[in-house]
Amino acid sequence: MVFWLSTDTRKYFDKIGVKGSQKEGKSETGNFESYFDVFWLCAQVGIHREEYPPLSPDKSQITKRVSGNSKEVRLQLLGLAFYKYCKYEGVKDSKKEIILGKMESFFDKESEYELGKEGYDFLNRAAEGGFLHISKNIIDINDKSQFLTKYKDIFKR
């Protein structure tokens, strides 16, 4: 299992600029550090809005592990994801045996840096859901700073 990014998502953020991308972005205020950072920005929106649609068939894999600037907040990221996963599964208040079961399917048994099938699937769907919202609400943006200021507004209280 792996993190996926839909082709549309990739195109959207390539236009702004991602380090390591083969396409040159138009942003004048810097590029995103990695595709995972982009993935996570989308996933946060999906989690926030609790929208987890199925993955687009037109997609490509990016990484197995949390990378880029997100690495700094890997544990918080996983903590949030696991909590939201339990909530989504309706077990967040269940007994520990149930939680343990979810834990084992969410996280990987072999590597503490990778996820289990459920974990990847949950986050991939969250990212997809987030991107659908972003692509509808943050349009015609080619600059990173502009994107981020509008991105922040999605979470306005």
Next chain:
Amino acid sequence: MGLNIKLLSVSLRNIRSFGEMDFSFPPMKGDLHSDLPNGMTIAAMPNGSGKTTVLNLIKSAFIGKMVKEKCVDPPCNTKCYCANSLRRRMNKNGKSFSDDTSEFTMRLKINNEHYNVSMILNHRDKEYFWKTQSKKGNEKRWNLPFEFRRIFYNNEKLIDLFIVDAETRTKIFTDSDNDLIEKSIRQFGGLETVYNLLGEPSMGQWKGGQLEEIKSKISQTTGSYLSDNEKGRIHKRDTNCIKEVRIRISENEIKLREWEKESKQMGTKISQIQSRIEKIDDEQTAKNKKSKNLRDDIEENKDLLEQQTKKLELLLINPINIFEEEWREIQDFHLKQKEDGVPGDAGREFVRKIIKDKICICDTKVTEEMEKNLKRKLPEYIDNTTSRVVKSIQDSMIESEISQLDSAKVLSGEIKDLRSKIRQDKFDYDETFGENDAGQERGLLYEEKMRLTGIKEGIDYDITWFSTQSFRWLIDEGKDEGLDSMGTVPKTPMWKEIQKCENIPLLRSIEERLEERLQKASGESTTYNGLKIMRKVVGEALLTVSEKLRNQISIDTNNIWKNSPAIAKESELLVLKIGERGITFEDRYGRPTAGSGAQTMIACYSLGAALVKRGNLKVPLVGDTPLTGLDTDVVEKWSKESYERYEQSLLLLNASEKSIFIDALGEQWLARNTNRIVIWPEKMASDGGKEMVYSDDIDLWNKLQGNSGVGGGV
């Protein structure tokens, strides 16, 4: 009426470093009274031997006034006209080394007449006086012939063109004013034309009763005052010709006036365009400065914006900030799991319970083999990667920082401001430079200026040609009128005068104005009044002559200047202008600029040569270190040109210039074309000063080297 001046000798007694010195050039040794010959004489004189002193004395004798020198006799000790400025050194005791008097004498030949001019210096009274010796006898004053006086008397700036101190030559430019040019042009060209017709206007000669004679001379020249009888004696064809010519001249004058008006209008337009171009340039400079500030600002803000964006990204990528409100709940969830022993012993208890109950969660009975396997896998439940990462998550929840989403808001605001500022700066920048109409306008203006300048130059050329060359036209017109129908130009007096005359319109003007004034003066019987009127008329006419001739001399000077060595490529860039502000350099766009040392030198030579040409003047060229400012590669050209242009020249060289001269011209050329003399300090004077000695010994000449004088055991 030309002026032919030849320098015969220069003698000094008790002046500065000179005891007894005779600057003649003896063709035979011992004959101290021989004349300096024609051609080029080179005097090799080491530094400090008195080159400038000799030059200034020659100059003084030309202008009838002592050239300023630094006075060596306290308490003057400054530049003054005091006789002691030329006194020989004092001895160590502060007493006069020499006699109470010194003397400088210059022998000249002016238009084949011999003159001795002496300056006698009285050191006791710090005074000096002149003596002039000529065929008229001895006079205790400076009194050279009128033709000489009217050109050179008290005209230090003019003589600087011929008696040259190259080291200070640029003062001709820096001090130049209209007077020099005006005076010189009148003396060299204008007066000659009019004097030929009116005779010399010296009060000594213009005596009462000569008015009729002058009037008659003008009449003979122009035909205006001819009586019927006189007219009858003139060939009819000539009269008709003159009449016709006058009509044509009038037409030409009208045409000239139109051209002059047109030229003036062009000049005004050109100067307006130039002003506009300069204004655009000024504005452009200001814009450039503003644009630099804007660009710097934009770059600085862009850097800042990128930094702030990066900070914002890091804040937004942190889920604590995004899920600020829920975070407490998320923390509680994980901490509760921790308390519940997730993952901890939960796995172990789960397995133990299955082993203990012998019943699996799927309600099947646990076999021994299954139990054995469960026991073997027990540690994995307790310590696998999954439990490690969950433990890490639980620990990190305890340490979770306080949300910084407020910082993100502030940052976001700053980013918006920065973007807005950059956008404004870019807008201002585009506003300033977006559509560079000014640059386009400047290009069009420049083209227009060049076009008008071309037209104006054409008009000015026509004006010059018609103003100065009309006599040629006159002759051609005369021929067309049948004056040479017999194959020869008629030789009547009138026709001769017309041929001699360089500016018929001017003469006609003089004639008409004179007639007018004389008519007004009729009834007043005093000749004196008539004479005064005559002088005024002539004076006014001369102003017109000066203006016309200034133009021609300016052209001559520029032609010589442009064909001179050392100028070469620079002449394409610079124009030597003789205008109302004196002599100036201008660049190709008519803007005043500065010339180099060599350009200044050659410009002076060019002006001198143009005046000499116009005035039919033969004057010696005397140069003190004349190569100063010239590049070594033009020394040969300059020297040969000077050699050809001046019948007589005396060049005072120091030792290093002598070497340059030899290198440039070669020993053979020098031996063939020049006379060589040497002034060197034969011995030290008893007062410690130098005692300069003259010689034409070629061995001594050859031995002068370095700065110290004659070396090699002389």
